[in-house]
Amino acid sequence: MDVAVLGATGDVGRQICTQLVERQVLPTTSRLQLVGRPGGASGRAVHGLRADLVDAYDEHAPVLDVALDPDDVVADVVVVAAGRTVPPRSGGVPPSRTELAEANAAVFRAYADALAAHGSGSEVVVVVANPVELGVAIMAERLGRHRVVGMGAWLDTLRFRREVAVQLGVRRHRVGGFVAGQHGDDAVPLWSTVRISGLDVAERERAVARLRGARTLTTFPAEIQQAKTDLLDVAATDVAAAFALIDSWPPDLRALARPWMTHQSGAKTATGTASATIDLLETVLDGREMVVAGQVALAGEVAVGGAPVHGVLGVPLVLGPEGWTRVLLDALPPDEDARLAAAAGVIAAGTAPWTAAAEGSR
Numbered sequence: 502m503d504v505a506v507l508g509a510t511g512d513v514g515r516q517i518c519t520q521l522v523e524r525q526v527l528p529t530t531s532r533l534q535l536v537g538r539p540g541g542a543s544g545r546a547v548h549g550l551r552a553d554l555v556d557a558y559d560e561h562a563p564v565l566d567v568a569l570d571p572d573d574v575v576a577d578v579v580v581v582a583a584g585r586t587v588p589p590r591s592g593g594v595p596p597s598r599t600e601l602a603e604a605n606a607a608v609f610r611a612y613a614d615a616l617a618a619h620g621s622g623s624e625v626v627v628v629v630a631n632p633v634e635l636g637v638a639i640m641a642e643r644l645g646r647h648r649v650v651g652m653g654a655w656l657d658t659l660r661f662r663r664e665v666a667v668q669l670g671v672r673r674h675r676v677g678g679f680v681a682g683q684h685g686d687d688a689v690p691l692w693s694t695v696r697i698s699g700l701d702v703a704e705r706e707r708a709v710a711r712l713r714g715a716r717t718l719t720t721f722p723a724e725i726q727q728a729k730t731d732l733l734d735v736a737a738t739d740v741a742a743a744f745a746l747i748d749s750w751p752p753d754l755r756a757l758a759r760p761w762m763t764h765q766s767g768a769k770t771a772t773g774t775a776s777a778t779i780d781l782l783e784t785v786l787d788g789r790e791m792v793v794a795g796q797v798a799l800a801g802e803v804a805v806g807g808a809p810v811h812g813v814l815g816v817p818l819v820l821g822p823e824g825w826t827r828v829l830l831d832a833l834p835p836d837e838d839a840r841l842a843a844a845a846g847v848i849a850a851g852t853a854p855w856t857a858a859a860e861g862s863r
């Protein structure tokens with residue numbers, strides 16, 4: 502199986518390529534295509550990245566190949582890490598959400614059109630670039646919705662599991678449970694899906710109640726906004742104190758606040774993002790099925806707020822070699838259902854201007 506990484510020389514793309522090779526996810530007979538864009542800095546750097554990876558990992562590296570034209574992308578699995586990113590607040594005037602969406606919609610469209618025209622018709626696409634939901638919407642329209650998965654919800658899920666695990670004093674692999682919704686402020690930690698290996702139902706319910714206290718998700722959006730304000734305030738003079746402050750918060754808030762602060766610190770979140778992406782790639786490449794969370798284009802498989810969702814939403818799902826097959830979401834408690842409905846609304850509003858229906862009406 503071959504993999505192509507679009508935006509290979511970006512911070513996230515480079516980490517994905519490095520981890521793919523270093524962790525020997527691909528056999529030496531497979532091909533890893535490093536995709537840059539012609540004319541820009543990445544068009545030059547992508548050749549250098551290839552040489553650097555060979556330098557480091559020649560003994561076990563897959564065949565490394567460079568492509569600069571979307572029409573030349575050939576792979577069984579395509580990772581979309583190309584596009585603009587939101588700079589930290591200290592990095593000048595950030596692009597608005599609309600500007601970011603406009604810029605990256607063009608990138609998503611260019612690669613999706615090329616894959617639709619020249620691809621095998623069976624590539625699985627993992628969207629990393631933001632807005633993840635927009636990438637999924639645009640690529641799913643052109644390539645078929647079951648072949649396209651956004652990885653933001655899986656990254657959010659791993660972060661949430663880690664924070665729950667830390668609080669319980671256990672390792673992350675003993676904690677299950679998912680984060681759904683939108684990647685970003687409208688992520689929805691599904692506390693009702695939390696499982697802790699070794700604990701029976703009653704013990705788990707007691708443990709979760711202890712972790713959550715009296716809070717529900719009703720106040721979660723306000724808590725996130727307050728957390729950001731407080732962190733910017735503290736980090737203005739002491740970044741270490743800002744991270745220490747996060748440690749004093751409950752697990753679901755920490756799961757969102759810590760990566761946000763990491764990005765604000767200037768370190769970015771490339772390593773964790775790449776590692777979560779590799780999880781999904783390993784699943785697809787291995788030919789096995791795994792329950793993960795991901796942003797996918799739904800066609801009514803899930804109902805939130807009493808209405809079926811026809812659009813992109815992060816949900817727990819079964820991922821396999823041909824993409825995602827099923828959503829795994831039982832009836833939710835009212836606070837989770839309401840937050841998920843709100844997230845679906847935010848995503849629908851954010852993707853609508855760039856979907857085929859909107860293009861057709863221009």
Ligand SMILES: NC(=O)c1ccc[n+]([C@@H]2O[C@H](COP(=O)([O-])OP(=O)(O)OC[C@H]3O[C@@H](n4cnc5c(N)ncnc54)[C@H](O)[C@@H]3O)[C@@H](O)[C@H]2O)c1
Nearest residue numbers: 508510511512513538543583584585586629630631653774
């Ligand atoms: N889903 C997640 O959990 C998650 C986490 C972190 C970052 N991200 C997103 O991943 C994306 C990449 O982040 P980064 O930190 O690597 O950014 P970066 O600026 O370091 O790299 C961006 C890459 O995209 C390429 N690129 C930009 N515009 C392009 C275009 N028009 N055509 C082709 N290539 C283009 C650049 O050449 C560069 O290689 C961003 O959208 C970021 O928001 C997502």
